[in-house]
Amino acid sequence: MNPDEVLLAIEERLLKRKLTPAERIVLGQTWNRQTYDQMAKQSGYGDAHLKDTGYKLWRALSQALGQRVTKKSLLFVLREHLQPLEPSPTPVTAVVPSGPKSGSIEQQYPSGPLPPNSPFYIERPPSEDLAYAEIQRPGGFLRIKAPQKMGKTSLVFRLIKTANQNHYQTIHLDLQTVDQDVFSSIDMFLKWFCACSSQALELSPKLHEFWDVSMGHKVSSELYYQEYLLENKKSPILLIVGAAERLIGHPKIAQDFFPMLRSWHEKSRWNLLWRNLRIVIVHATEIYVPLKIHQSPFNIGRAIKLPKFTASQVAELTARYGIKENNDTLGRVLLDLVGGHPYLVNIFLHHLTAEAVSMDTLLKAVSMPSGIYGTHLRSYLALLQKEQDLAIAFKQVISSREGVELDAVTMYRLESLGLITIKGYQAVPSCNIYRSYFQQQLSI
Template sequence: MYQSKYRRRRGVILTSPGWNKLQEAKSEAEFNENSGYRYTLEQLSDRTGLAVDTLLRVHDGSTSVDKQTLKRYFSAFNLILEASDYYCPEPRNKELEPNDIDTEPELPGGQVPLDSAFYIERPPIESRTCEAILQPGALIRIKAPQQMGKTSLMARILERARKQGYQTVVLNLKLADEKVFTDLDRFLQWFCAYVSRNLKLPNKLADYWDEIFGSNYNTTDYFENHLLAQIDSPLVLALDDVDRIFAHPEIASDFFGLLRAWYEKAKYGERSSNIWQKVRLIVVHSTEVYIPLNMNQSPFNIGLSIELPVFTSAQVQDLAQRHGLNWSMQNVEQLINFVGGNPHLIRLALYHISTQDISLEQMWQTDVSAVRIYSDHLRHQLSNLQKYPELKTAFEKVVKVSTSVELDLVQAFKLQSMGLVHLLGNMAMPSCKLYCQYFGVCLSDSNFNTNEQIV
């Protein structure tokens, strides 16, 4: 009987939730069975029965494997592979090989430029978010520790929206003066005025602000009957660093309730729904939402939730190739163990190694040169710890022992948001060798306040 040559199905790739589920189970096993140390590829191979090359394909996040491979990987950590854990990728044209990229190394700092050859995608996050922003009334939440690429992802979503003819406004809440957060009325008036200016529309707050109705109603009225009424295309509002609002619970509860109400207005099917379907929201934050919010008012349990993962070994090897480095997987694992999978720390290391400022061996030995290239980063982290003595005390506990440490849950979340620890529940361990060795020394009582500790 004739059999179609197209009968065989294509391979599959882990979704972001599937990858996160696997990583959480793997981290738990590392805590409980491997003294908190990351499994090497060889150890994973022994545990799963999968070849190292096959593991690398799974970790790559863009290379298909057969579903049986994922089932075996999951079952090795007592997990069941579900339909939501994987997807079947669309056929795609051959991509540019890393060695085909002819560009000078790029010193990392802040958002990765849109045209950069050094931006590493984390499939399917980019495609999923860029599709989601095109949906009426969309809300996308992006969460990750500091310097994990949140703003770079947001920039690519906004670029997709602009190519569709949408208007975009980015509100980086770090730019707001502290006095803006003194009360809700002042904050929402600033919010309205900021969006008006960016849309090049007149500020008509005086015409729409009536104390009788309250701040949230006035803001909604201002958007619905002034701003949105005057634009024909969808409007993407990107709120970056909303952690700033978490420090002001009296504002946060009402403001986040307002965002939730706008999202729901687009779904009501009433006269104003068409207007609110124009609004697409992107909310970017680092810390867990530990402020008390009514479940029915919170925007943190609706929309598309994206939690950015650390770079995989395959992604780090790809990035090394883009820097002109022909690295083995052993080299890659050494770098990941030294600085973790944080994209910024990885890129900073690869930049200085590719420009021959330092060698991988020097970094692994925590040479003075290694501390020097991270001096700005370490100083920033140290400054944050100095501002919050309770976090300094908690992190000092973490770096002074060789096993995981139980912390207060809020402190654990805050240290995680700074990228300083990995968490399993409220059990914490240093996120990388650099932090463990460096802060293990400088967080002693006698040295903590001395800037000389940083080269």
């Protein structure tokens, strides 16, 4: 097995979760028989941080395998336990026994992004075509914005597939998975950024050869990308930065990192090497970190704001679930109920088909804690109970029939969660189910 296969097997078969970037470095470089000191020099992480990560990782693997795992024994233990991945189990074939007439459909519970070949992915023109075109343009710069669970990552997966078909190299960095320590300074963050970029391109990190404190962190990063990554990979590189809104909480890093990305894009106008870099920034809300207009990357390139499903798109998805009759009626019901929210529409259709629950039963309990959206709604309730300022603001929104004006920061935070839609200067609930549930459950 190669290192990538090992990491995938550990995620899917042993730990049952995604590895953090630091864990990937420790595992990958341990597989290559490197010491912690060597890892630290090449990755930009501190030696102590990597050792602590390794200690916790060996303990987790020991629990998963039922035998002691150490750095020294890792290779032997994994070779013994990890055989080639078995094929995925046959997906559920669901048939609706009552209600709308349906055919059979292969489906799994809708959680997480959809794979590129999923029949349940519904295109929202012209978003996809614009995105595909932008990443194929020399020096392309794309911004994808939408609240949580609106399909941003599913679209990103399709961009990666398009990039692979065009023989591009891909770097996908999701800031949501990054250790908090990485945000301790701009130096630490950019070293992490460059080290992870190297690994994504299957190049050994060589930060010590390019990092020069006297030149500054941004210049060192630029030289690293230009003289090492772009120079070694002659084909286009697609750089995707996911969950960029996380940098809102780290304004000092954001004020250096975002202008740096813009400057790299601008270099593509006259530097052939930089034309090979195509940048995608994915974020759930507006990035309201103070940036000068000529430094911000949020006023350049192609911007795509993923919309909710239209009535015809809901009807199309309904048909793909195997429901052949009354698609338009069901589509209107779902638009009224969940406002065309892709994730919530999929949840409803899954229960209607795979779980064989009648529409009347679903609708009666839909906004109750025990209903099909119970887990989804309770997660929001728990968050709002911790964030009293957001709870108070959202209570105002659901109590008004005409919309409410909120301060910009609160409005964008609620929008990024998907709880509200902004119409002009007014905030309104994203869908009726949120209004109904939180009017009952949100006590302030």
